[in-house]
Amino acid sequence: MSFQERYQMWLKNSYFDEEIREELKQLNDQQEIEDRFYKDLEFGTGGLRGIMAAGTNRMNKYVIRKVTQGLAEYICDHGPEGMKRGVVIAYDSRWFSADFALEAALILAQNGVKAYLFDELRPTPELSFAVRELKTIAGIVVTASHNPKAYNGYKVYWEDGGQVPPAQADEILARIEARESWLGIEPMSKEAAKREGLLQMIGSEIDHVYLSRVKELALHPELDAQQGKELSIVYTPFHGAGNKLVRSALAELGFSSVTVVKEQEQPDPNFTTIPYPNPEIPSTFDLAREYGKNVEAELLLATDPDSDRLGVVLRAPNGDYRQLSGNQIGVLLTYYVLSQKKNLGILPEKAAIIKTIASTDLADEVARYFKVAVENVLTGFKFIAEKEKEMEDGGWGKFQFGFEESYGYLAGDFVRDKDGIIASILLAEAALYYRNTEHRSLFEVLESIYQMFGYYLDSQESLTLEGHQGQEEMVRIMDSLRQEEIRELCGIQIVKIDDYEQQIGKNLVTGQSYSLTLPRSNVLRFSFSGGGFVMVRPSGTEPKIKFYFSVKADSQSVAEESLRMVKDDVMNRIALIRSK
Structure with a gap:
């Protein structure tokens, strides 16, 4: 289904409430419509996060419904015990956090999965604790952490209290993607869920x-x-x-x-x-x-x-x-x-x-x-x-x-x-x-x-690259850094380059390559002789590419100057890549 077909479905189908459809009627920028509907908001190992608005690539109650339905189906596959153990849900102070949390609870209830819902906002770490304390099979927290006010998010935790591991996340995602239609996912009423013991406030x-x-x-x-x-x-x-x-x-x-x-x-x-x-x-x-x-x-x-x-x-x-x-x-x-x-x-x-x-x-x-x-x-x-x-x-x-x-x-x-x-x-x-x-x-x-x-000093820079074009630019930056074997930055020798996407590292002094044992991830890390590093990675939760700088020196003044020079060198290289 094209982004235009998705847009028209959301615009015209009565399953979507009047407020959502009215918001979509006001859109007249084709690029904005494409960005909202060209894909589903991505469900990764920690859940999802995005700008609150109408659309499949935005945070709204219909995205909450579809993702929670996938989670519910995965829990139901664990049988009556998993359904009875249930899911504990917390939320923060953002717009619609309480509404999204209740929506998730009532979708779970509709699938026969018990939900424990906090009675008011609670910290994310307490949600992790509550999963372990209540021995639930999973947990949800509705939050966008430290993102701007326009964002909200939905993080899934598994029975050990940690964010859902990749294997389980893939299973949940498979169930989300198996349901092509956005229609027909309806929550149980709050009264019925409480009456049937499927919603418990904590x-x-x-x-x-x-x-x-x-x-x-x-x-x-x-x-x-x-x-x-x-x-x-x-x-x-x-x-x-x-x-x-x-x-x-x-x-x-x-x-x-x-x-x-x-x-x-x-x-x-x-x-x-x-x-x-x-x-x-x-x-x-x-x-x-x-x-x-x-x-x-x-x-x-x-x-x-x-x-x-x-x-x-x-x-x-x-x-x-x-x-x-x-x-x-x-x-x-x-x-x-x-x-x-x-x-x-x-x-x-x-x-x-x-x-x-x-x-x-x-x-x-x-x-x-x-x-x-x-x-x-x-x-x-x-x-x-x-x-x-x-x-x-x-x-x-x-x-x-x-x-x-x-x-x-x-x-x-x-x-x-x-x-x-x-x-x-x-x-x-x-x-x-x-x-x-x-x-x-x-x-x-x-x-x-x-x-x-030793004086270890560090800093960070981020480039915000939003939308479809931003994603393509991030790919170009990472590809260019991989292709150029950088051996020094402002005179400081680089001794190792670790490419976690390829899961291969290289010692530039000996010329020998070695395997990296951490999971595959789109990260490049350049280690300096004597200590410190530069690392580059696209963010997994924001439309940004992040640059991490760390230097080591015998004094604070030397470390400060080295840090400034390294940052300038790297960011000038990135500007050159973007200008091509």
């Missing part, structure tokens, strides 16, 4: 159990209880789902001096006070900085709308506030967790951390210092969770901490996704411990790590 009872497990991760709970009130913290949930649980976790441990940014406390799908609900962006902390100055806070914390990411800003000795990168937070927490467990005598044999190939190699050096193994996985926290499960099932490793450079962190074994609540309590405790016990700030701890292992 809430605070899950919160209490989850928070009790989070608090168990504190390494110095007595210090927290006795002196936590001395640490002044400003927290903002960015109008999202983290507000109640982050504050509760901190307060119950003893961190009672927490000031919330009032303007960003309540859910707001327009994210009115911030340009983009992503704590990686410095300007999102503008209000928190003002609050910090007023209360002389030492620590500013921010979670994104579904509270799986944590951003951190620290007060410097001169009173200014400086934002940490995701890698700096990850290294600080890795160092804190491993060093304190070693000091307390609770660092187990076969201890391991897990990080992504896009994250700083400084964490590898820290782990080796404590004789802890490192597992590097593809970008995406689902791969960290999968590796943790492999360790657990195989008994060959004891997971201690995991992180990715995009502000995602995890400790413990009861959540299988990045967790902004867990990261918040560990970061607060680390700041308190070093200040009150070792009389050092987190800046001073980070500086000591650099002095031990």
Whole structure:
């Protein structure tokens, strides 16, 4: 069926509600119509994400219906036990999140699959926990995480609490694609679903159990209880789902001096006070900085709308506030967790951390210092969770901490996704411990790590390339980088090129090739002599191609200059490719 035929079906068939059809009537741009209908919104290993609007390549209740129908059919294939175990569903503060979550629950119910639906917005990591706690066969969270306000998404989790693995995702996708028609997928009524025991609302009872497990991760709970009130913290949930649980976790441990940014406390799908609900962006902390100055806070914390990411800003000795990168937070927490467990005598044999190939190699050096193994996985926290499960099932490793450079962190074994609540309590405790016990700030701890292992500095750039043409341009960029064997960038020698799409690496010094064991992925990674790398990958969730830069030097000033030069060299090369 052509995109025009799809458009006409949605425009004219009474299955689609009047609001959707009216929206489509207003379209007069053929390129916009093509972009909305030339394909289905892609269902990948984590689910789907897109702009909210009418169309097969957009997020709307009809896309939710079709995808959930495919999931329901896959669960029904597991028989009555799987259907009875059911699916737990959470959602964030975005437009239509609650509506999409209920729609999914009622489609499941119509197929005889039980749905547990949270009574109000909840963080993504709590959804992961709830899958494990309720022993459901799957989970759904309606969120677009840190994307702009125009987006929403639908992530699927499997029975271990991790994002649905590739094999199961392929099975679900096969059932979605087997249904060519968009028509005739109808939800059960809410009243009937409740009456038949196929819809159960859940809430605070899950919160209490989850928070009790989070608090168990504190390494110095007595210090927290006795002196936590001395640490002044400003927290903002960015109008999202983290507000109640982050504050509760901190307060119950003893961190009672927490000031919330009032303007960003309540859910707001327009994210009115911030340009983009992503704590990686410095300007999102503008209000928190003002609050910090007023209360002389030492620590500013921010979670994104579904509270799986944590951003951190620290007060410097001169009173200014400086934002940490995701890698700096990850290294600080890795160092804190491993060093304190070693000091307390609770660092187990076969201890391991897990990080992504896009994250700083400084964490590898820290782990080796404590004789802890490192597992590097593809970008995406689902791969960290999968590796943790492999360790657990195989008994060959004891997971201690995991992180990715995009502000995602995890400790413990009861959540299988990045967790902004867990990261918040560990970061607060680390700041308190070093200040009150070792009389050092987190800046001073980070500086000591650099002095031990070298100054690793990192940065990122992204090119937004939207629509069909954008996808073609991404392909051209990646093809060109593969064809040109780049041996140096601004004078810094490249010693290895790893192509995860071809699953082949090459040592440029010896000329030898080797196999890469990670799953196939459209990623190129160029490793520098002496440490650091450049990595390029198209995003799996946004219309962007991402560039990761990491350099190592003996001093901060040299590292800063090297980082600037490497970025300029790479981005000039990309501009040249695009101009051809």
